Amino acid sequence: MPADEFIVTPWHVEGEIDYDKLIKQFGTEKITVELLKKIEKITGESHFMLRRGIFFSHRDLGALLDDYSKGKKFFLYTGRGPSGHTHIGHLVPWVFAKWLQEKFDTTLYFQLTDDEKFFAKEGLTLEETKLFAYENALDFIALGFNPEKTKIIINTQNIKTLYPIAAQVAKKINFSNTKAVFGFKNETNIGMIFYTALQSAPCFIEDRQVLIPLGVDQDPHFRITRDVAPRIGKPKPSLIHNIMIPALTGPGGKMSASEEAGTIYTTDAPEVVKKKINKYAFSGGQPTVEEHRKIGGNPDIDVPYQYLRIFFEPDDKKLKTIYDDYKSGKMLTGELKAILIDKVNAFLGEHQKKREKAKSQLEKFLFEDK
Ligand code: TRP
Numbered sequence: 527m528p529a530d531e532f533i534v535t536p537w538h539v540e541g542e543i544d545y546d547k548l549i550k551q552f553g554t555e556k557i558t559v560e561l562l563k564k565i566e567k568i569t570g571e572s573h574f575m576l577r578r579g580i581f582f583s584h585r586d587l588g589a590l591l592d593d594y595s596k597g598k599k600f601f602l603y604t605g606r607g608p609s610g611h612t613h614i615g616h617l618v619p620w621v622f623a624k625w626l627q628e629k630f631d632t633t634l635y636f637q638l639t640d641d642e643k644f645f646a647k648e649g650l651t652l653e654e655t656k657l658f659a660y661e662n663a664l665d666f667i668a669l670g671f672n673p674e675k676t677k678i679i680i681n682t683q684n685i686k687t688l689y690p691i692a693a694q695v696a697k698k699i700n701f702s703n704t705k706a707v708f709g710f711k712n713e714t715n716i717g718m719i720f721y722t723a724l725q726s727a728p729c730f731i732e733d734r735q736v737l738i739p740l741g742v743d744q745d746p747h748f749r750i751t752r753d754v755a756p757r758i759g760k761p762k763p764s765l766i767h768n769i770m771i772p773a774l775t776g777p778g779g780k781m782s783a784s785e786e787a788g789t790i791y792t793t794d795a796p797e798v799v800k801k802k803i804n805k806y807a808f809s810g811g812q813p814t815v816e817e818h819r820k821i822g823g824n825p826d827i828d829v830p831y832q833y834l835r836i837f838f839e840p841d842d843k844k845l846k847t848i849y850d851d852y853k854s855g856k857m858l859t860g861e862l863k864a865i866l867i868d869k870v871n872a873f874l875g876e877h878q879k880k881r882e883k884a885k886s887q888l889e890k891f892l893f894e895d896k
Pocket residue numbers: 536603604605606607637638639642725738739740741744
């Protein structure tokens with residue numbers, strides 16, 4: 527694919543994404559300084575993921591916030607396709623969802639789409655995707671959600687609740703519609719074709735507005751939901767999109783749970799994290815120390831730096847020092863990697879303990895069909 531081209535769909539992300547172009551392509555809106563101020567005014571805080579443009583785009587977020595200011599509450603919804611173990615990139619929208627939940631005091635639904643990943647992936651059984659759903663749920667719970675306000679929906683397990691809503695949605699989507707949005711072919715299995723109705727369903731699980739924090743690749747599903755909503759007498763969901771998290775091995779494409787080497791899993795041991803980062807992390811440094819000292823590195827393409835920016839170094843001052851030192855050549859690639867290794871291992875050390883505890887909490891989080 528030519529260097530200036532990219533593809534973003536729910537099942538395939540490729541190339542180096544130009545996010546301004548993507549906003550135009552998808553027809554979403556950029557998060558403006560004014561909108562950031564509005565969020566800050568309500569929450570009393572500036573979240574680094576907003577400040578740094580990790581969440582960069584939205585649909586109808588302004589209107590939702592205005593309604594909220596007038597006393598109209600909303601709920602939150604996000605999800606994960608359980609195709610493998612959780613990796614650190616997955617945590618980005620979840621951590622942000624937790625912040626939103628705390629600031630806006632809302633319920634949150636987390637959908638695990640074991641059916642979707644079974645339909646979409648060759649070689650994964652439904653039994654396996656279901657097991658991954660429960661595995662992924664532990665990582666979600668480990669982030670510290672309140673079980674009173676947070677419910678995990680697993681598609682194959684909660685179909686009794688989902689199906690009547692999905693049926694309402696499905697009746698309003700026709701085949702050419704879905705082909706146009708997702709590029710389905712005659713060879714596409716019909717599970718995939720129906721699936722979008724199930725991803726829509728949690729949007730209407732409560733009788734109020736919903737806000738969905740999500741990776742921008744998932745936007746096409748909710749473009750359909752937003753078309754359908756008024757036709758079934760429901761409010762259109764509002765969305766806030768995050769950028770795709772780069773794979774450890776380099777720019778272009780998202781971190782994929784199926785590519786072992788380029789992926790840091792939440793269950794990785796400290797030595798494994800160290801090895802993966804040192805061996806595989808795509809670097810913006812120069813080939814020799816001499817050159818690096820002279821020309822300096824490029825933090826904008828350097829994956830360790832990007833991971834610090836996206837997740838692991840919330841302190842702007844510290845991040846800027848790293849940026850400047852790396853760019854000037856004062857900081858070497860090995861030193862930058864060492865900073866990330868320490869941060870990731872400190873985070874995962876805690877996370878893995880909480881993940882163990884989550885096993886006994888799981889029951890409390892699982893959505894119960896009525
Ligand atoms: N399809 C998503 C994925 O593959 C999972 C998902 C379901 C989701 N519902 C969602 C993601 C709502 C974001 C928001 O990861």
